[in-house]
Amino acid sequence: MSTFKLEIVTPERIVLEQEVDIITVKGADGELGIMANHVPMVTPLQVGPMKVKSGKSEQLIAVHGGFVEVRKDKVVVLAESAELPQDIDMERAKASKARAEQRISLAQRSKQDEVDHRRAELSLQRATTRIRVSGK
Structure with a gap:
């Protein structure tokens, strides 16, 4: 190949x-x-x-x-x-994921700014990607 x-x-x-x-x-x-x-x-x-x-x-x-x-x-x-x-801090990624999920939940309940909701979604995607790639 x-x-x-x-x-x-x-x-x-x-x-x-x-x-x-x-x-x-x-x-x-x-x-x-x-x-x-x-x-x-x-x-x-x-x-x-x-x-x-x-x-x-x-x-x-x-x-x-x-x-x-x-x-x-x-x-x-x-x-x-x-x-x-090997460069991913798993504890930090898990904490970031939890914060993003909490922000998304709050934004959905209070109908907050769409920009804040999108930022929280991107943060959740980054944290989820780190956890998946780390494989720990």
């Missing part, structure tokens, strides 16, 4: 840079699988786990929005933030 170079970059750092066989990301219109020689494109990413396969190993990475750019020679994920499983 052909491989390609994958770079996952955030405003703070390069999270991952390696040769991979296939990646699966959560794009704007659903899941997207990318292999070597994929047609060049750019698409926005949703909050969700990104699956990276290299040989027989498979890794999940928490990606919190951004874009994926498929080039002729490599794929670049420009993420708002991204975390490897």
Whole structure:
């Protein structure tokens, strides 16, 4: 199987840079699988786990929005933030999930501002993604 170079970059750092066989990301219109020689494109990413396969190993990475750019020679994920499983603090993720669920519940009962409700939903998605990727 052909491989390609994958770079996952955030405003703070390069999270991952390696040769991979296939990646699966959560794009704007659903899941997207990318292999070597994929047609060049750019698409926005949703909050969700990104699956990276290299040989027989498979890794999940928490990606919190951004874009994926498929080039002729490599794929670049420009993420708002991204975390490897070993970098995730599970207790913090669980606490964040509980806070987001509480904020959503309060917003639904009191018909609060739509912006606050959307922020709470995004926070819940990020926390859920961290918990799933961590696998602990």
